[in-house]
Amino acid sequence: MGEDNGELKEYQPLLKDFKEPAQQIKVPSKSLLLAVCAAGIGGTFQYGYNISIINAPTKAVQNFINQTWTERYNTEISTQVLTLLWSTIVSIFTLGGLVGASVGGTLAIRFGRKGTLLFNNTFALLAALFMGLSYPSGTFELLIIGRFLTGVNAGIGICVQALYIGEIAPRALRGAMAMGTSIFITGGILTGQVIGLNELLGKEEYWPILLSTICIPAIIQLLTLPWFPESPRYLLIDRGDDVACKKALMWFHGPDKYHGEKEDIERERVSAIGIKPKKPWELFTDTSLRWQLLTLFIIHTSQQLNGINAIYFYADYVFTQAGIPADKIPYATVGTGACECITALTCGLLIESLGRRALIIGGYSLMSVCCICFTIALTFQESSPWVPYLSMICVFAFILSFGLGPGGVTNILTTELFTQTDRPAAYMIGGSINWIAFFFIGMIFPFIVNGLKQYCFLVFLVICCLVATYIFFVVPETKNKTFLEIQREFRSRKKLIAANGTEGPLLSTPM
Known part of the structure; x- marks a missing residue:
């Protein structure tokens, strides 16, 4: 922790000349x-x-x-x-x-x-x-x-x-x-x-x-x-090409509006002076990134193990179990894709007003409710002719909840929780976790279905509840903050733990 404070003090003379941009895009x-x-x-x-x-x-x-x-x-x-x-x-x-x-x-x-x-x-x-x-x-x-x-x-x-x-x-x-x-x-x-x-x-x-x-x-x-153009951050921080960075920013944002973004990138460049892009294994040895890496592991694992890919991999089976006629299943499957596409667009409109925490916690919470309702509907699907269609509604509601929360916010958090020198390695770790979990759920889901029958989605219920709870207590809001500000919030948690000897919730910003 002392080293982290020393690094910040070392660059204070360089940072003091930068002013907050007058306006944001x-x-x-x-x-x-x-x-x-x-x-x-x-x-x-x-x-x-x-x-x-x-x-x-x-x-x-x-x-x-x-x-x-x-x-x-x-x-x-x-x-x-x-x-x-x-x-x-x-x-x-x-x-x-x-x-x-x-x-x-x-x-x-x-x-x-x-x-x-x-x-x-x-x-x-x-x-x-x-x-x-x-x-x-x-x-x-x-x-x-x-x-x-x-x-x-x-x-x-x-x-x-x-x-x-x-x-x-x-x-x-x-x-x-x-x-x-x-x-x-x-x-x-x-x-x-x-x-x-x-x-x-x-x-x-x-x-x-x-x-x-x-x-x-x-x-x-x-x-x-x-x-x-190439990424302006990559051009300036990784390549040291100030001219190309300026041209790229002007191209993306216009000649009158790029100055604020240029200052943000310059701050991050100053903080990364003398630091080379890290390898994945180097992130694991950096104690200042412990909470970011734990968060990365949890959100990427849960994105695959929350049940959404099980629905797409075995859509025909799920709809058959729900009692949907065989000739209607392909169109019901298209409906699930349209549903998630619409919710992704909706999430894009809401994320800057509601923030990341509200959407991802709300998404996992709603998915938990859908798992309960879907299990009940499958249990009583033969009791009435309308119950199978209730099951299908539950599936669509689950997809809506996923699209509004974890489906959109997970990748954004991966970008925001790390700075320029750490981000490529973080994406390699997060991507590897994602694909391993993807393969894992594809392999075990048939066994879960055969063993638990209509109670199979209770497994995903537990996962959704645990992830929502973790995010509520650990992950700060990242909306409208620079990457350095987000990094400092995680470091402030480390200082709090060292001072108190406890791991209290990281709620330094409102949800």
Whole structure:
């Protein structure tokens, strides 16, 4: 703690000449909005899109594997081997995502945020090529390679897009702009669900085209993102290029409004003098980041283990259990995607007025209520013909609650809890946790369902309650604060613990 005080005192002479900006940017410029769109279409949009499009061609791909196996070995494939191959095609995406998240931060430091996003499209294009060629070549192994590459693309995209958007956004709009990450994830999910309908590319003969459509967002980003500047924070703090930073700020915010943002970045640059970007393992040895890392672990783990991905992975099963007719299930699934997309947009409008804490605590609290209601509805679903539809309402309410809270706020907090030198490593850690938890829930959810039946969502109820409680007592409000101010709030907790010997709640700012 003494070292932290010494660092702050050391730079006080440099910081005293900086004044608070006269005014903050309240409305994003057209250039800033377009930059968010250019980054998102080839970033987190691909993550959401690849989660959803794999559901539609399930039977078609399994038939292709069976046919290929028969032609090769003159015998039909066993059910166990077919299930194993299909499970590998689906789950290898998470392994690729883990690899992408593990290298995304390093690539962002070396090649820049924009440069890494552009390079990342190589994986999407190769994946589209492999999956498109799998059927004419009669090689189902290409599907496994293609899905792995789409996972790498998604892992890098989630990490680096959030870095880019969080760093180009002005302080007063950082939350709303960072919601672009969640908006494009939900937009990708919805787009994949719609394109996977039988009326479009959901028919059996179209599955190679459906899986190859991931090249379209990649091409769009390659054509649009080069027209936008690199992250100003990266240019000044990591590269030391003051001229390029100034040009980028003027491009994003206009020649008359960029001065306040320039001063914020300059303060952060001064605090980072002599400090190189940290590696992930170096964050774990820094005791001043203990609470940030614990928060990072909890919010990213709970984002996957709260039940939302279980609904998307096993949407057909959930709606069947709820009593929805089989011919209505694809449209009900599209409805869930539309629901989450709308709530992500709504969260983007509310986050700067209500703050991060209110939304994420409220979201997890509402999800807890939905888990209880859904369990009750499933228990009594045969008692009346309207109860199954009540179950479906509970599912939609759960998705609404997720979109308004943890779905949008989690990635924003990852950006805001760390400074420039720590942020890439933090995203690598958070992304890795996310993908491991993603794989974990995909593996254990069927066992939870088989073992607990209608009480399966009680597991997610416990998780939602615990996370809401942790955030209430530990995480401060970060709205409209600089990254250095947020860092000082966490340091003030460390001083409080050292002085009192207790770990009281960190409620230095109102919810």
